[in-house]
Amino acid sequence: METPPASRAPSLGRALARSPGDERPGRPPASARGCGCKAEVEARVLVINTGGTISMVPDDKGLTPEANKLVRSLKNMPQLHDEAYAQEKRLYDFHEYPDKTLVLPISKQNKRIIYTILELSPLLDSSNMTPEDWAKIAKKLEEHYEKYDGFVILHGTDTMAYTASALSFMFENLGKTVVMTGSQVPLYELRNDGRANLLGALLFAGQFVIPEVCLYFYNKLYRGNRVTKVDAGSFNAFSSPNLPPLANAEVDIKINWDTVWRANTKKKFRVHTNMNRNVGLLRIFPGITAAAVKAFLQRPIEGIVLETYGSGNAPNNREDLLEELKKATERKVVILNCTQCLRGSVTTVYATGQTLADVGVIPGGDMTPEAALTKLSYTLSKSELSWEGKRQMLSENLRGEMTVVPTGDKISLRDSKFIQVIAKSLSISCKEELEAIRDTLIPPLACAAAKLGDIDALRAIREMGGNLSCEDYDGRTPLHIAASEGHLPLVEYLLMSGATVYARDRYGSTPLTNAIQFRHIEVINLLRETGAHLSSHDLENIGTILCGLAAKGDVDGLYAWYQAGADLEQTGYDGKNPLQVAEATGHTEVLDFFRQ
Numbered sequence: 001m002e003t004p005p006a007s008r009a010p011s012l013g014r015a016l017a018r019s020p021g022d023e024r025p026g027r028p029p030a031s032a033r034g035c036g037c038k039a040e041v042e043a044r045v046l047v048i049n050t051g052g053t054i055s056m057v058p059d060d061k062g063l064t065p066e067a068n069k070l071v072r073s074l075k076n077m078p079q080l081h082d083e084a085y086a087q088e089k090r091l092y093d094f095h096e097y098p099d100k101t102l103v104l105p106i107s108k109q110n111k112r113i114i115y116t117i118l119e120l121s122p123l124l125d126s127s128n129m130t131p132e133d134w135a136k137i138a139k140k141l142e143e144h145y146e147k148y149d150g151f152v153i154l155h156g157t158d159t160m161a162y163t164a165s166a167l168s169f170m171f172e173n174l175g176k177t178v179v180m181t182g183s184q185v186p187l188y189e190l191r192n193d194g195r196a197n198l199l200g201a202l203l204f205a206g207q208f209v210i211p212e213v214c215l216y217f218y219n220k221l222y223r224g225n226r227v228t229k230v231d232a233g234s235f236n237a238f239s240s241p242n243l244p245p246l247a248n249a250e251v252d253i254k255i256n257w258d259t260v261w262r263a264n265t266k267k268k269f270r271v272h273t274n275m276n277r278n279v280g281l282l283r284i285f286p287g288i289t290a291a292a293v294k295a296f297l298q299r300p301i302e303g304i305v306l307e308t309y310g311s312g313n314a315p316n317n318r319e320d321l322l323e324e325l326k327k328a329t330e331r332k333v334v335i336l337n338c339t340q341c342l343r344g345s346v347t348t349v350y351a352t353g354q355t356l357a358d359v360g361v362i363p364g365g366d367m368t369p370e371a372a373l374t375k376l377s378y379t380l381s382k383s384e385l386s387w388e389g390k391r392q393m394l395s396e397n398l399r400g401e402m403t404v405v406p407t408g409d410k411i412s413l414r415d416s417k418f419i420q421v422i423a424k425s426l427s428i429s430c431k432e433e434l435e436a437i438r439d440t441l442i443p444p445l446a447c448a449a450a451k452l453g454d455i456d457a458l459r460a461i462r463e464m465g466g467n468l469s470c471e472d473y474d475g476r477t478p479l480h481i482a483a484s485e486g487h488l489p490l491v492e493y494l495l496m497s498g499a500t501v502y503a504r505d506r507y508g509s510t511p512l513t514n515a516i517q518f519r520h521i522e523v524i525n526l527l528r529e530t531g532a533h534l535s536s537h538d539l540e541n542i543g544t545i546l547c548g549l550a551a552k553g554d555v556d557g558l559y560a561w562y563q564a565g566a567d568l569e570q571t572g573y574d575g576k577n578p579l580q581v582a583e584a585t586g587h588t589e590v591l592d593f594f595r596q
């Protein structure tokens with residue numbers, strides 16, 4: 001999956017297009033390899049194992065997940081663990097969970113993915129999963145959110161689409177990559193799909209910032225709340241009928257960055273675990289009785305997903321049925337309309353569909369039943385919202401779970417004068433080449449606009465279809481530049497436009513470390529509010545850095561690190577802390593700062 005054949009000639013698109021937000025650089029050059037020209041970088045991924053076929057073994061009752069077996073087995077699989085590297089770097093000496101930590105062989109992008117596997121207890125066949133288990137997964141991830149660059153959740157395939165959908169709502173303001181995966185055949189069998197699925201999931205979680213709950217299966221990365229299990233007997237078990245995959249991992253990994261969902265927020269990541277369980281799925285069928293519908297809608301039910309025919313149709317000649325639905329909505333039961341079809345959307349083109357809207361049923365667009373049910377459960381648990389507020393929330397696109405047709409005039413790539421002029425002078429007309437030009441020109445343009453603090457220019461770039469999380473040749477994003485320059489309104493605008501606070505440039509800097517470097521306290525505070533934090537990489541040699549600032553009497557520098565969350569009592573290489581250094585060098589302003 002990782003290595004393209006050497007003989008393939010680079011296309012114009014491949015040569016020009018650099019994926020925005022691509023390839024998190026992770027750590028700075030820790031050691032140079034081979035010729036010394038390419039530095040190896042590390043990323044940390046947390047794997048939460050919940051069970052499923054991937055970790056099952058046969059017993060007298062059939063396949064069941066076996067606890068504590070996965071790490072032991074993976075240690076013997078060279079494709080998934082490089083013991084020589086672990087020994088050389090004394091990985092087990094430094095890690096919080098030495099007996100649960102593994103490391104992948106070096107990837108083609110020169111990344112070392114160090115991963116830790118934590119298991120939930122008991123491991124479950126996913127048919128046994130409940131909303132309490134979703135909450136357990138969410139809390140485990142929240143507990144470790146700041147310590148890892150990305151996350152993988154191992155899960156059974158049977159209800160993976162439900163869990164992926166539920167987690168997509170439960171994770172509010174998600175800024176890091178979460179990839180769910182599993183397998184159809186246990187990883188311990190000779191021929192299985194578990195190894196490839198786990199490897200692919202780790203590579204996505206460790207190398208790219210795709211801030212969504214994704215589902216990786218059979219070489220494809222999907223948006224988790226768009227999938228449904230469609231095949232019980234194939235490795236190709238999932239389908240995302242209404243949204244193309246976020247990425248394909250074929251000879252090359254190709255990420256469809258335009259599709260990646262971004263939280264567009266200044267708020268910090270948090271999990272919402274208290275889902276409402278008084279929800280249900282009701283699939284209508286020819287001849288369904290009003291008594292059955294009435295029974296289904298009885299208290300304590302608070303909301304249902306009504307699975308209707310075609311583009312959202314139900315019989316409009318069945319007064320008895322419509323009466324039950326109307327009575328339920330009058331009792332404030334929320335009814336969300338989804339189609340029984342695998343592909344397509346609920347509309348009101350037919351009179352039979354309009355009738356449902358008339359009795360208060362909310363159109364669910366092209367949501368899968370799994371997404372609709374979990375969205376209902378999430379929305380109904382928002383006790384701060386009124387009934388109307390909940391209905392409103394259900395019709396909004398919260399996590400990319402439904403397709404919203406954009407209103408207003410969006411300037412398309414082809415309409416952009418600037419791109420047209422360039423394309424014309426280069427005699428380019430095909431869509432792929434236009435896109436390649438766009439992706440090449442947008443990073444420097446967006447970074448230049450960020451330097452100038454020009455929000456209008458960035459707005460225009462965004463309207464042209466440009467991604468404001470794009471990186472220039474050094475991996476620097478507009479947010480890095482705006483943070484370095486201290487342009488607070490621009491930082492705010494970028495965050496609200498989905499820019500990631502976790503981007504690292506090729507020198508290992510994040511927008512937060514740039515803001516520290518240039519002492520932009522308000523920017524530091526805003527980035528921290530949005531969830532930016534110092535990682536173990538940023539804190540390498542922190543004691544020595546702080547002592548250096550104390551020795552120079554640089555109070556602003558110390559304050560910037562303090563605001564960013566650094567511990568000012570760290571000691572430098574000689575065992576002294578910044579306060580002791582200030583005392584020794586007689587910097588009274590630093591001493592005053594520490595005494596405050």
Ligand SMILES: NC(=O)C[C@H](N)C(=O)O
Pocket residue numbers: 051052053054124125126127155156157158159182183184185
């Ligand atoms: N392939 C699988 O993982 C199926 C299994 N029954 C589960 O969902 O846990």
